Amino acid sequence: xxxxxxxxxxxxxxxxxxxxxxxxxxxxxxxxxxxxxxxxxxxxxxxxxxxxxxxxxxxxxxxxxxxxxxxxxxxxxxxxxxxxxxxxxxxxxxxxxxxxxxxxxxxxxxxxxxxxxxxxxxxxxxxxxxxxxxxxxxxxxxxxxxxxxxxxxxxxxxxxxxxxxxxxxxxxxxxxxxxxxxxxxxxxxxxxxxxxxxxxxxxxxxxxxxxxxxxxxxxxxxxxxxxxxxxxxxx
Amino acid sequence: xxxxxxxxxxxxxxxxxxxxxxxxxxxxxxxxxxxxxxxxxxxxxxxxxxxxxxxxxxxxxxxxxxxxxxxxxxxxxxxxxxxxxxxxxxxxxxxxxxxxxxxxxxxxxxxxxxxxxxxxxxxxxxxxxxxxxxxxxxxxxxxxxxxxxxxxxxxxxxxxxxxxxxxxxxxxxxxxxxxxxxxxxxxxxxxxxxxxxxxxxxxxxxxxxxxxxxxxxxxxxxxxxxxxxxxxxxx
DNA sequence: CCGTGGCATGTAGCATGCTACATGTCAAGA
DNA sequence: TCTTGACATGTAGCATGCTACATGCCACGG
Numbered sequence: 001x002x003x004x005x006x007x008x009x010x011x012x013x014x015x016x017x018x019x020x021x022x023x024x025x026x027x028x029x030x031x032x033x034x035x036x037x038x039x040x041x042x043x044x045x046x047x048x049x050x051x052x053x054x055x056x057x058x059x060x061x062x063x064x065x066x067x068x069x070x071x072x073x074x075x076x077x078x079x080x081x082x083x084x085x086x087x088x089x090x091x092x093x094x095x096x097x098x099x100x101x102x103x104x105x106x107x108x109x110x111x112x113x114x115x116x117x118x119x120x121x122x123x124x125x126x127x128x129x130x131x132x133x134x135x136x137x138x139x140x141x142x143x144x145x146x147x148x149x150x151x152x153x154x155x156x157x158x159x160x161x162x163x164x165x166x167x168x169x170x171x172x173x174x175x176x177x178x179x180x181x182x183x184x185x186x187x188x189x190x191x192x193x194x195x196x197x198x199x200x201x202x203x204x205x206x207x208x209x210x211x212x213x214x215x216x217x218x219x220x221x222x223x224x225x226x227x228x229x230x231x232x233x234x235x
Numbered sequence: 236x237x238x239x240x241x242x243x244x245x246x247x248x249x250x251x252x253x254x255x256x257x258x259x260x261x262x263x264x265x266x267x268x269x270x271x272x273x274x275x276x277x278x279x280x281x282x283x284x285x286x287x288x289x290x291x292x293x294x295x296x297x298x299x300x301x302x303x304x305x306x307x308x309x310x311x312x313x314x315x316x317x318x319x320x321x322x323x324x325x326x327x328x329x330x331x332x333x334x335x336x337x338x339x340x341x342x343x344x345x346x347x348x349x350x351x352x353x354x355x356x357x358x359x360x361x362x363x364x365x366x367x368x369x370x371x372x373x374x375x376x377x378x379x380x381x382x383x384x385x386x387x388x389x390x391x392x393x394x395x396x397x398x399x400x401x402x403x404x405x406x407x408x409x410x411x412x413x414x415x416x417x418x419x420x421x422x423x424x425x426x427x428x429x430x431x432x433x434x435x436x437x438x439x440x441x442x443x444x445x446x447x448x449x450x451x452x453x454x455x456x457x458x459x460x461x462x463x464x465x466x467x468x469x470x
Numbered sequence: 471c472c473g474t475g476g477c478a479t480g481t482a483g484c485a486t487g488c489t490a491c492a493t494g495t496c497a498a499g500a
Numbered sequence: 501t502c503t504t505g506a507c508a509t510g511t512a513g514c515a516t517g518c519t520a521c522a523t524g525c526c527a528c529g530g
Contacts, residue, residue, distance in 0.1 A: 010514095035481060047516085052513095067521075070480090246483075281485040283483075302513080303512050
Protein backbone atom coordinates (compact mmCIF):
# COMPACT_ATOMS: atom_id res chain seq x y z
CA UNK A 1 0.00 0.00 0.00
CA UNK A 2 1.27 3.44 -0.74
CA UNK A 3 1.54 6.06 1.99
CA UNK A 4 -1.56 8.14 2.45
CA UNK A 5 0.12 11.42 1.85
CA UNK A 6 3.77 12.01 1.53
CA UNK A 7 3.68 15.34 3.31
CA UNK A 8 4.38 17.52 0.34
CA UNK A 9 4.07 20.49 2.64
CA UNK A 10 7.57 21.00 3.86
CA UNK A 11 8.05 24.41 5.36
CA UNK A 12 10.24 25.35 2.45
CA UNK A 13 7.41 24.57 0.05
CA UNK A 14 5.02 26.70 2.02
CA UNK A 15 7.49 29.55 2.11
CA UNK A 16 7.99 29.27 -1.63
CA UNK A 17 4.25 29.52 -2.13
CA UNK A 18 4.04 32.49 0.19
CA UNK A 19 6.78 34.24 -1.69
CA UNK A 20 5.14 33.64 -5.05
CA UNK A 21 1.88 34.97 -3.77
CA UNK A 22 3.60 37.92 -2.18
CA UNK A 23 5.09 38.77 -5.55
CA UNK A 24 1.79 38.32 -7.34
CA UNK A 25 -0.03 40.50 -4.86
CA UNK A 26 2.62 43.17 -5.09
CA UNK A 27 3.79 42.93 -1.50
CA UNK A 28 7.25 42.04 -2.76
CA UNK A 29 8.22 44.60 -5.36
CA UNK A 30 10.58 43.69 -8.19
CA UNK A 31 13.96 45.34 -8.06
CA UNK A 32 13.83 46.22 -4.41
CA UNK A 33 16.32 44.67 -2.03
CA UNK A 34 15.08 42.32 0.66
CA UNK A 35 16.83 40.20 3.24
CA UNK A 36 16.29 36.55 4.00
CA UNK A 37 16.59 37.35 7.70
CA UNK A 38 13.72 39.77 7.44
CA UNK A 39 11.59 37.33 5.46
CA UNK A 40 12.19 34.56 7.96
CA UNK A 41 11.18 36.84 10.77
CA UNK A 42 8.09 38.05 8.96
CA UNK A 43 6.95 34.55 8.11
CA UNK A 44 7.73 33.28 11.59
CA UNK A 45 10.13 30.56 10.50
CA UNK A 46 13.86 30.19 10.57
CA UNK A 47 16.19 31.21 7.78
CA UNK A 48 16.83 27.71 6.46
CA UNK A 49 13.51 27.08 4.76
CA UNK A 50 13.43 30.66 3.54
CA UNK A 51 16.81 30.33 1.97
CA UNK A 52 15.83 26.99 0.47
CA UNK A 53 12.71 28.49 -1.07
CA UNK A 54 14.63 31.49 -2.36
CA UNK A 55 17.21 29.24 -3.95
CA UNK A 56 14.49 27.37 -5.73
CA UNK A 57 12.97 30.58 -7.02
CA UNK A 58 16.41 31.80 -7.97
CA UNK A 59 16.92 28.75 -10.12
CA UNK A 60 13.67 29.50 -11.86
CA UNK A 61 14.98 32.99 -12.49
CA UNK A 62 12.44 34.81 -10.36
CA UNK A 63 14.95 35.90 -7.76
CA UNK A 64 18.52 37.09 -7.76
CA UNK A 65 20.93 36.94 -4.87
CA UNK A 66 23.50 39.59 -4.11
CA UNK A 67 26.23 38.31 -1.94
CA UNK A 68 26.11 39.74 1.55
CA UNK A 69 23.48 42.20 0.43
CA UNK A 70 20.17 40.48 0.02
CA UNK A 71 17.96 39.30 -2.78
CA UNK A 72 15.63 40.95 -5.19
CA UNK A 73 12.66 39.90 -7.22
CA UNK A 74 13.56 39.87 -10.87
CA UNK A 75 11.00 41.29 -13.20
CA UNK A 76 11.30 39.45 -16.48
CA UNK A 77 12.57 41.65 -19.25
CA UNK A 78 10.69 41.86 -22.54
CA UNK A 79 13.15 39.53 -24.17
CA UNK A 80 12.64 36.95 -21.43
CA UNK A 81 8.94 36.99 -22.08
CA UNK A 82 9.45 36.65 -25.81
CA UNK A 83 11.78 33.69 -25.31
CA UNK A 84 9.36 32.11 -22.93
CA UNK A 85 6.50 32.30 -25.39
CA UNK A 86 8.76 31.08 -28.12
CA UNK A 87 9.27 27.93 -26.11
CA UNK A 88 5.57 27.62 -25.50
CA UNK A 89 4.96 27.83 -29.21
CA UNK A 90 7.55 25.18 -29.94
CA UNK A 91 6.04 22.81 -27.41
CA UNK A 92 2.33 23.50 -27.17
CA UNK A 93 1.57 23.69 -30.86
CA UNK A 94 2.84 20.18 -31.61
CA UNK A 95 1.07 18.97 -28.48
CA UNK A 96 -2.22 20.38 -29.72
CA UNK A 97 -1.67 18.84 -33.14
CA UNK A 98 -0.92 15.48 -31.70
CA UNK A 99 -3.80 15.48 -29.27
CA UNK A 100 -6.13 16.46 -32.08
CA UNK A 101 -5.07 13.45 -34.07
CA UNK A 102 -6.33 11.20 -31.29
CA UNK A 103 -8.94 13.20 -29.42
CA UNK A 104 -9.80 10.87 -26.55
CA UNK A 105 -13.46 11.59 -25.74
CA UNK A 106 -12.88 12.05 -22.04
CA UNK A 107 -10.20 14.62 -22.81
CA UNK A 108 -12.63 16.57 -24.96
CA UNK A 109 -15.14 16.48 -22.12
CA UNK A 110 -12.52 17.72 -19.73
CA UNK A 111 -11.55 20.56 -22.05
CA UNK A 112 -15.15 21.63 -22.52
CA UNK A 113 -15.67 21.58 -18.77
CA UNK A 114 -12.66 23.82 -18.26
CA UNK A 115 -14.00 26.17 -20.93
CA UNK A 116 -17.29 26.42 -19.08
CA UNK A 117 -15.54 27.14 -15.82
CA UNK A 118 -13.35 29.73 -17.49
CA UNK A 119 -16.37 31.46 -18.93
CA UNK A 120 -18.07 31.48 -15.58
CA UNK A 121 -14.99 32.86 -13.84
CA UNK A 122 -14.78 35.49 -16.55
CA UNK A 123 -18.31 36.75 -15.99
CA UNK A 124 -17.63 36.88 -12.28
CA UNK A 125 -14.36 38.71 -12.89
CA UNK A 126 -12.61 36.13 -10.73
CA UNK A 127 -9.20 36.43 -12.24
CA UNK A 128 -7.59 33.90 -9.94
CA UNK A 129 -10.03 31.16 -10.82
CA UNK A 130 -9.87 32.13 -14.46
CA UNK A 131 -6.13 31.69 -14.54
CA UNK A 132 -6.42 28.38 -12.81
CA UNK A 133 -8.82 26.98 -15.35
CA UNK A 134 -6.76 28.41 -18.16
CA UNK A 135 -3.80 26.56 -16.76
CA UNK A 136 -5.88 23.42 -16.34
CA UNK A 137 -6.96 23.51 -19.95
CA UNK A 138 -3.45 23.84 -21.29
CA UNK A 139 -2.26 21.28 -18.79
CA UNK A 140 -4.87 18.79 -19.92
CA UNK A 141 -3.79 19.12 -23.52
CA UNK A 142 -0.14 18.72 -22.63
CA UNK A 143 -0.82 15.76 -20.38
CA UNK A 144 -2.72 14.06 -23.15
CA UNK A 145 0.32 14.51 -25.33
CA UNK A 146 1.91 11.94 -23.07
CA UNK A 147 5.06 13.68 -21.94
CA UNK A 148 5.10 14.35 -18.22
CA UNK A 149 8.27 16.37 -18.42
CA UNK A 150 6.60 18.59 -20.95
CA UNK A 151 3.77 19.33 -18.56
CA UNK A 152 5.97 20.41 -15.68
CA UNK A 153 8.16 22.41 -18.01
CA UNK A 154 5.30 24.47 -19.38
CA UNK A 155 3.89 24.78 -15.89
CA UNK A 156 7.04 26.55 -14.83
CA UNK A 157 6.97 28.83 -17.83
CA UNK A 158 3.36 29.75 -17.25
CA UNK A 159 4.12 30.39 -13.61
CA UNK A 160 6.56 33.04 -14.70
CA UNK A 161 4.00 34.84 -16.83
CA UNK A 162 1.50 34.77 -14.01
CA UNK A 163 4.03 36.54 -11.85
CA UNK A 164 4.31 39.44 -14.20
CA UNK A 165 0.69 39.32 -15.20
CA UNK A 166 -0.07 40.39 -11.66
CA UNK A 167 2.19 43.37 -11.58
CA UNK A 168 0.23 44.86 -14.42
CA UNK A 169 -2.93 43.10 -15.31
CA UNK A 170 -3.62 43.02 -18.99
CA UNK A 171 -6.57 45.28 -19.64
CA UNK A 172 -6.50 45.34 -23.40
CA UNK A 173 -8.35 42.07 -23.55
CA UNK A 174 -11.21 41.07 -21.36
CA UNK A 175 -11.20 37.66 -19.78
CA UNK A 176 -13.99 36.74 -22.15
CA UNK A 177 -11.76 37.54 -25.10
CA UNK A 178 -9.05 35.30 -23.75
CA UNK A 179 -11.56 32.58 -23.11
CA UNK A 180 -12.89 32.86 -26.64
CA UNK A 181 -9.44 32.21 -28.02
CA UNK A 182 -9.49 28.77 -26.48
CA UNK A 183 -12.70 27.73 -28.15
CA UNK A 184 -11.25 27.09 -31.61
CA UNK A 185 -8.49 25.01 -30.06
CA UNK A 186 -10.92 22.76 -28.27
CA UNK A 187 -13.24 22.60 -31.27
CA UNK A 188 -10.41 21.57 -33.57
CA UNK A 189 -9.29 18.89 -31.14
CA UNK A 190 -12.84 17.59 -30.81
CA UNK A 191 -13.17 17.55 -34.59
CA UNK A 192 -9.86 15.73 -34.91
CA UNK A 193 -8.33 18.37 -37.12
CA UNK A 194 -4.65 18.60 -36.18
CA UNK A 195 -3.85 21.44 -38.55
CA UNK A 196 -6.62 23.61 -37.23
CA UNK A 197 -5.75 22.74 -33.64
CA UNK A 198 -2.14 23.66 -34.24
CA UNK A 199 -2.86 26.99 -35.84
CA UNK A 200 -5.47 27.83 -33.23
CA UNK A 201 -3.01 27.13 -30.46
CA UNK A 202 -0.30 29.07 -32.25
CA UNK A 203 -2.69 31.97 -32.67
CA UNK A 204 -3.62 31.97 -29.02
CA UNK A 205 -0.11 31.72 -27.66
CA UNK A 206 1.15 34.29 -30.13
CA UNK A 207 -1.57 36.75 -29.23
CA UNK A 208 -0.89 36.42 -25.55
CA UNK A 209 2.84 36.59 -26.01
CA UNK A 210 2.81 39.65 -28.23
CA UNK A 211 0.57 41.44 -25.79
CA UNK A 212 2.67 40.67 -22.78
CA UNK A 213 5.85 41.63 -24.60
CA UNK A 214 4.30 44.91 -25.74
CA UNK A 215 3.17 45.56 -22.21
CA UNK A 216 6.61 44.83 -20.78
CA UNK A 217 8.25 47.04 -23.38
CA UNK A 218 5.89 49.87 -22.54
CA UNK A 219 6.67 49.54 -18.85
CA UNK A 220 10.41 49.46 -19.12
CA UNK A 221 10.42 52.15 -21.75
CA UNK A 222 12.71 50.00 -23.81
CA UNK A 223 13.88 51.39 -27.12
CA UNK A 224 13.37 48.44 -29.39
CA UNK A 225 9.83 48.00 -30.60
CA UNK A 226 7.90 45.13 -29.15
CA UNK A 227 7.04 43.67 -32.54
CA UNK A 228 10.63 43.82 -33.68
CA UNK A 229 11.72 42.03 -30.54
CA UNK A 230 9.04 39.41 -30.96
CA UNK A 231 9.96 38.78 -34.55
CA UNK A 232 13.62 38.55 -33.70
CA UNK A 233 13.11 35.99 -30.97
CA UNK A 234 10.27 33.94 -32.35
CA UNK A 235 10.87 34.33 -36.08
CA UNK B 236 33.74 48.19 -14.52
CA UNK B 237 32.34 44.80 -13.92
CA UNK B 238 33.56 42.66 -11.03
CA UNK B 239 36.51 40.49 -11.92
CA UNK B 240 34.82 37.30 -11.01
CA UNK B 241 31.61 36.91 -9.16
CA UNK B 242 32.77 33.81 -7.34
CA UNK B 243 30.60 31.34 -9.12
CA UNK B 244 32.27 28.69 -7.02
CA UNK B 245 30.12 28.58 -3.98
CA UNK B 246 30.73 25.46 -1.97
CA UNK B 247 27.31 24.20 -2.91
CA UNK B 248 28.20 24.48 -6.58
CA UNK B 249 31.38 22.55 -6.07
CA UNK B 250 29.55 19.88 -4.15
CA UNK B 251 26.96 19.61 -6.90
CA UNK B 252 29.72 19.12 -9.43
CA UNK B 253 31.37 16.51 -7.25
CA UNK B 254 28.13 14.64 -6.91
CA UNK B 255 27.49 14.66 -10.65
CA UNK B 256 30.94 13.38 -11.32
CA UNK B 257 30.59 10.77 -8.60
CA UNK B 258 27.46 9.51 -10.32
CA UNK B 259 29.10 9.53 -13.72
CA UNK B 260 32.11 7.65 -12.46
CA UNK B 261 29.94 5.11 -10.72
CA UNK B 262 31.05 5.94 -7.20
CA UNK B 263 27.46 6.79 -6.35
CA UNK B 264 25.28 3.95 -7.51
CA UNK B 265 21.69 4.53 -8.55
CA UNK B 266 19.06 3.11 -6.24
CA UNK B 267 21.31 2.78 -3.26
CA UNK B 268 20.59 4.78 -0.13
CA UNK B 269 23.05 7.44 0.96
CA UNK B 270 23.05 10.01 3.72
CA UNK B 271 23.78 13.68 3.48
CA UNK B 272 25.72 13.46 6.74
CA UNK B 273 27.99 10.88 5.23
CA UNK B 274 28.48 12.88 2.05
CA UNK B 275 29.31 16.02 3.99
CA UNK B 276 31.85 14.12 6.00
CA UNK B 277 33.37 12.50 2.94
CA UNK B 278 33.65 15.77 1.08
CA UNK B 279 34.98 17.57 4.15
CA UNK B 280 32.29 20.23 4.25
CA UNK B 281 29.27 20.82 6.39
CA UNK B 282 25.80 19.50 5.65
CA UNK B 283 24.37 22.79 4.45
CA UNK B 284 26.07 23.02 1.07
CA UNK B 285 25.59 19.29 0.57
CA UNK B 286 21.92 19.57 1.23
CA UNK B 287 21.70 22.57 -1.04
CA UNK B 288 23.40 20.72 -3.86
CA UNK B 289 21.23 17.66 -3.35
CA UNK B 290 18.10 19.77 -3.46
CA UNK B 291 19.22 21.23 -6.73
CA UNK B 292 19.85 17.79 -8.18
CA UNK B 293 16.55 16.63 -6.78
CA UNK B 294 14.76 19.35 -8.66
CA UNK B 295 16.43 18.19 -11.83
CA UNK B 296 15.14 14.71 -11.05
CA UNK B 297 18.52 13.10 -10.53
CA UNK B 298 18.04 12.53 -6.84
CA UNK B 299 15.18 11.54 -4.60
CA UNK B 300 14.88 12.25 -0.92
CA UNK B 301 13.34 9.86 1.58
CA UNK B 302 12.33 11.63 4.70
CA UNK B 303 14.51 10.69 7.66
CA UNK B 304 16.11 7.95 5.60
CA UNK B 305 18.48 9.42 3.11
CA UNK B 306 18.61 10.07 -0.59
CA UNK B 307 19.19 7.96 -3.63
CA UNK B 308 20.37 8.55 -7.14
CA UNK B 309 17.53 8.07 -9.56
CA UNK B 310 18.36 6.23 -12.72
CA UNK B 311 16.11 7.56 -15.45
CA UNK B 312 13.58 5.04 -16.63
CA UNK B 313 13.21 4.26 -20.31
CA UNK B 314 10.15 6.43 -20.54
CA UNK B 315 12.02 9.35 -19.01
CA UNK B 316 14.65 9.05 -21.67
CA UNK B 317 12.07 8.87 -24.41
CA UNK B 318 10.33 11.95 -23.08
CA UNK B 319 13.59 13.74 -22.82
CA UNK B 320 14.51 13.09 -26.41
CA UNK B 321 11.02 14.00 -27.48
CA UNK B 322 11.63 17.42 -26.02
CA UNK B 323 14.98 17.65 -27.71
CA UNK B 324 13.34 16.87 -31.02
CA UNK B 325 10.69 19.50 -30.48
CA UNK B 326 13.27 22.13 -29.65
CA UNK B 327 16.45 21.31 -31.51
CA UNK B 328 14.96 20.58 -34.91
CA UNK B 329 13.32 23.99 -35.24
CA UNK B 330 16.53 25.54 -33.94
CA UNK B 331 18.55 23.82 -36.63
CA UNK B 332 16.05 24.88 -39.29
CA UNK B 333 16.13 28.45 -38.17
CA UNK B 334 19.89 28.66 -37.90
CA UNK B 335 20.20 27.17 -41.37
CA UNK B 336 18.04 29.92 -42.79
CA UNK B 337 20.57 32.47 -41.58
CA UNK B 338 23.87 30.65 -41.31
CA UNK B 339 26.10 33.34 -39.84
CA UNK B 340 29.58 32.58 -41.20
CA UNK B 341 31.27 32.68 -37.83
CA UNK B 342 28.78 30.14 -36.55
CA UNK B 343 29.61 27.79 -39.38
CA UNK B 344 33.29 28.18 -38.58
CA UNK B 345 32.58 27.43 -34.97
CA UNK B 346 30.60 24.32 -35.86
CA UNK B 347 33.31 23.03 -38.17
CA UNK B 348 35.89 23.60 -35.46
CA UNK B 349 33.84 21.59 -33.01
CA UNK B 350 33.51 18.82 -35.57
CA UNK B 351 37.25 18.68 -35.96
CA UNK B 352 37.74 18.52 -32.23
CA UNK B 353 35.13 15.82 -31.93
CA UNK B 354 36.82 13.77 -34.58
CA UNK B 355 40.14 14.14 -32.87
CA UNK B 356 38.70 13.18 -29.50
CA UNK B 357 37.08 10.19 -31.17
CA UNK B 358 40.33 8.86 -32.58
CA UNK B 359 41.92 9.32 -29.19
CA UNK B 360 38.99 7.58 -27.52
CA UNK B 361 38.70 10.50 -25.14
CA UNK B 362 35.05 10.16 -24.33
CA UNK B 363 34.94 13.07 -21.93
CA UNK B 364 36.32 15.52 -24.44
CA UNK B 365 34.12 14.05 -27.14
CA UNK B 366 31.01 14.65 -25.10
CA UNK B 367 32.10 18.16 -24.36
CA UNK B 368 32.54 19.06 -27.99
CA UNK B 369 29.29 17.33 -28.84
CA UNK B 370 27.61 19.52 -26.27
CA UNK B 371 29.40 22.58 -27.58
CA UNK B 372 28.19 21.92 -31.11
CA UNK B 373 24.57 21.56 -30.10
CA UNK B 374 24.93 24.51 -27.77
CA UNK B 375 26.30 26.69 -30.54
CA UNK B 376 23.35 25.88 -32.76
CA UNK B 377 20.87 26.57 -30.00
CA UNK B 378 22.60 29.79 -29.01
CA UNK B 379 22.46 30.98 -32.58
CA UNK B 380 18.74 30.37 -32.50
CA UNK B 381 18.64 33.32 -30.16
CA UNK B 382 16.81 31.90 -27.16
CA UNK B 383 18.97 31.81 -24.06
CA UNK B 384 16.37 29.94 -22.09
CA UNK B 385 16.36 27.28 -24.76
CA UNK B 386 20.08 26.77 -24.37
CA UNK B 387 20.01 26.21 -20.65
CA UNK B 388 16.97 24.01 -20.95
CA UNK B 389 18.59 21.64 -23.39
CA UNK B 390 21.78 21.78 -21.38
CA UNK B 391 19.90 20.35 -18.44
CA UNK B 392 18.33 17.65 -20.55
CA UNK B 393 21.66 16.65 -22.04
CA UNK B 394 23.18 16.58 -18.59
CA UNK B 395 20.68 13.92 -17.67
CA UNK B 396 21.61 11.71 -20.58
CA UNK B 397 25.27 12.05 -19.80
CA UNK B 398 24.57 10.72 -16.35
CA UNK B 399 23.11 7.53 -17.65
CA UNK B 400 25.46 7.33 -20.57
CA UNK B 401 28.17 6.74 -18.05
CA UNK B 402 26.56 3.89 -16.22
CA UNK B 403 26.55 1.93 -19.44
CA UNK B 404 28.54 3.39 -22.22
CA UNK B 405 26.96 2.95 -25.59
CA UNK B 406 29.07 0.50 -27.52
CA UNK B 407 26.81 -0.11 -30.47
CA UNK B 408 28.08 3.02 -32.13
CA UNK B 409 31.63 4.16 -32.17
CA UNK B 410 32.39 7.74 -31.38
CA UNK B 411 33.24 8.17 -35.04
CA UNK B 412 29.74 7.08 -36.00
CA UNK B 413 28.23 9.61 -33.68
CA UNK B 414 30.53 12.26 -35.00
CA UNK B 415 29.58 11.42 -38.57
CA UNK B 416 25.94 12.05 -37.77
CA UNK B 417 26.72 15.66 -37.05
CA UNK B 418 28.32 16.31 -40.40
CA UNK B 419 25.10 16.51 -42.43
CA UNK B 420 23.67 18.92 -39.89
CA UNK B 421 26.58 21.28 -40.17
CA UNK B 422 26.71 20.90 -43.95
CA UNK B 423 23.05 21.73 -44.30
CA UNK B 424 23.43 24.78 -42.09
CA UNK B 425 26.44 25.94 -44.05
CA UNK B 426 24.50 25.41 -47.29
CA UNK B 427 21.54 27.33 -45.90
CA UNK B 428 19.15 24.46 -46.42
CA UNK B 429 16.70 24.55 -43.51
CA UNK B 430 14.81 21.44 -44.53
CA UNK B 431 17.93 19.35 -44.75
CA UNK B 432 19.26 20.77 -41.51
CA UNK B 433 16.02 19.94 -39.75
CA UNK B 434 15.83 16.39 -41.00
CA UNK B 435 19.50 15.80 -40.29
CA UNK B 436 19.07 17.02 -36.73
CA UNK B 437 15.93 14.95 -36.32
CA UNK B 438 17.76 11.92 -37.63
CA UNK B 439 20.63 12.41 -35.24
CA UNK B 440 18.53 13.01 -32.16
CA UNK B 441 16.20 10.16 -33.04
CA UNK B 442 19.06 7.75 -33.54
CA UNK B 443 20.63 8.62 -30.23
CA UNK B 444 17.32 8.59 -28.40
CA UNK B 445 16.20 5.23 -29.77
CA UNK B 446 19.52 3.71 -28.86
CA UNK B 447 19.52 5.00 -25.33
CA UNK B 448 15.94 3.94 -24.81
CA UNK B 449 16.67 0.47 -26.14
CA UNK B 450 19.66 0.28 -23.88
CA UNK B 451 17.68 1.36 -20.85
CA UNK B 452 14.94 -1.11 -21.64
CA UNK B 453 17.47 -3.88 -21.94
CA UNK B 454 18.97 -2.99 -18.57
CA UNK B 455 15.77 -2.78 -16.64
CA UNK B 456 14.35 -5.81 -18.37
CA UNK B 457 11.19 -3.92 -19.01
CA UNK B 458 8.42 -5.72 -20.83
CA UNK B 459 7.34 -3.14 -23.35
CA UNK B 460 9.50 -3.03 -26.41
CA UNK B 461 11.78 -0.08 -26.78
CA UNK B 462 10.45 0.83 -30.20
CA UNK B 463 6.87 0.69 -29.01
CA UNK B 464 7.73 2.97 -26.13
CA UNK B 465 9.54 5.36 -28.40
CA UNK B 466 6.69 5.50 -30.85
CA UNK B 467 4.19 6.05 -28.07
CA UNK B 468 6.07 8.93 -26.54
CA UNK B 469 7.49 10.64 -29.58
CA UNK B 470 4.86 9.74 -32.18
C1' DC C 471 35.22 71.28 -2.56
C1' DC C 472 36.70 66.43 -3.23
C1' DG C 473 39.12 62.04 -2.48
C1' DT C 474 40.44 58.67 1.26
C1' DG C 475 40.29 55.49 4.84
C1' DG C 476 38.47 53.74 9.18
C1' DC C 477 34.29 52.13 11.17
C1' DA C 478 29.51 50.49 11.97
C1' DT C 479 25.91 47.86 9.90
C1' DG C 480 23.74 44.11 7.86
C1' DT C 481 23.82 40.09 5.01
C1' DA C 482 24.95 35.58 2.38
C1' DG C 483 27.05 31.44 3.07
C1' DC C 484 28.69 27.89 5.86
C1' DA C 485 28.83 25.19 10.27
C1' DT C 486 26.51 23.12 13.89
C1' DG C 487 22.78 22.11 17.35
C1' DC C 488 18.24 20.12 17.90
C1' DT C 489 13.79 17.40 17.12
C1' DA C 490 10.52 14.44 15.16
C1' DC C 491 10.18 10.36 12.79
C1' DA C 492 10.94 6.20 9.70
C1' DT C 493 12.94 1.95 9.94
C1' DG C 494 15.45 -2.36 11.79
C1' DT C 495 15.99 -5.33 15.73
C1' DC C 496 14.68 -8.42 19.05
C1' DA C 497 12.46 -10.25 22.95
C1' DA C 498 7.98 -11.32 24.96
C1' DG C 499 3.51 -13.25 24.26
C1' DA C 500 -0.11 -15.95 21.56
C1' DT D 501 5.59 -20.14 14.02
C1' DC D 502 3.64 -15.58 13.81
C1' DT D 503 2.45 -11.16 15.86
C1' DT D 504 3.35 -7.34 18.70
C1' DG D 505 5.59 -3.52 20.50
C1' DA D 506 9.33 -1.37 23.09
C1' DC D 507 13.76 0.25 21.94
C1' DA D 508 18.04 1.67 19.48
C1' DT D 509 19.72 3.79 15.41
C1' DG D 510 20.23 7.14 12.02
C1' DT D 511 18.40 10.75 9.13
C1' DA D 512 15.76 14.85 7.01
C1' DG D 513 14.27 19.12 8.18
C1' DC D 514 14.40 23.10 10.86
C1' DA D 515 16.70 26.40 14.09
C1' DT D 516 20.58 28.86 15.32
C1' DG D 517 25.60 30.19 15.76
C1' DC D 518 29.50 32.07 13.32
C1' DT D 519 32.51 34.49 9.72
C1' DA D 520 33.90 36.99 5.86
C1' DC D 521 32.58 40.69 3.18
C1' DA D 522 29.94 44.39 0.59
C1' DT D 523 28.21 48.66 1.34
C1' DG D 524 27.02 53.26 3.61
C1' DC D 525 28.53 56.78 6.58
C1' DC D 526 31.55 60.11 8.31
C1' DA D 527 35.63 62.32 9.86
C1' DC D 528 39.86 63.67 8.32
C1' DG D 529 43.33 65.45 5.07
C1' DG D 530 44.27 67.27 0.45
